[in-house]
Amino acid sequence: MASFASIRSSVYDREERKQQYQAHIRGLNAYDRHNKFLKDYVAFYGTEGAKYDKPPVRTDQDILRQGYRFIRTEEDDMDTSWEQRLVKRYYDKLFKEYCIADMSRYKSGKIGLRWRTEKEVISGKGQFICGNKHCNEKDGLASYEVNFSYLEAGESKQALVKLITCPACSEKLHYKKQKEKAEAEKREKDVFHKRKRNAVDHADHSDEDATDKVERKKGKALSSSVHENKYKDDGDDNLDSFFEGMFP
DSSP states (O other): OOOHHHHHHHHHHHHHHHHHHHHHHHTSOHHHHHHHHHHHHHHHHSOTTOOOOOOOOOOHHHHHHHHOOSSOOHHHHHOOSHHHHHHHHHHHTSEEEEEEEEEEEGGGTEEEEEEEOHHHHHHTBTTTBOSBTTOOOOSSOEEEEEEEEEEETTEEEEEEEEEEEOHHHHHHHTHHHHHHHHHHHHHHHHHHHHHHHHHHHHHHHHHHHHHHHHHHHHHHHHHHHHHHHHHHHHHHHHHHHHHTTTOO
């Protein structure tokens, strides 16, 4: 028969584990508590070898990334699902006068734009500080209207937005256009020089042909005069031989 001390110890241990379990459960949020109950149920009452498959989780960030639109339309506002309400609530908190640019891939002609947050508006980022998110220059700022072409939800869209940049970031903003312009000018210059070389070569060939013609004409004239002189000399010799012996 078990002693009173051992029974009391087992009761205390059981109560202590119960309190620890309850404290652990109270420290969990609703989602984690739900997952723990399911996991415990599978572990104690499930079949042998059964495993608990954790369901996929969609966070608020996932919903915003999926449903966010750079410029919302009336059709977007007509959707009353809680996901779209969450997206619209976030969209309404943005300030849409100036943009913030990501120019990390400017050499390939890809520049990302987004609206400013309240914290950026208070600090002056994008209006009194360069709109490039990696630049904090405050001097020499200039405002540009950018025709922003982007792909969103499988559709090509365009929007005219304002962006303020410093001189260095302005060069990054127009890098691709300036590069294409320089390449076009280089191609035109190469074509011009090629045409000029072809014209010079054609003129040289024409001069050579004209010189050859003149020389050929001179050669023909010289040959004709030689033949005439020969015939003339032969005629004089024949006359001398004809009159020879006729006069004493």
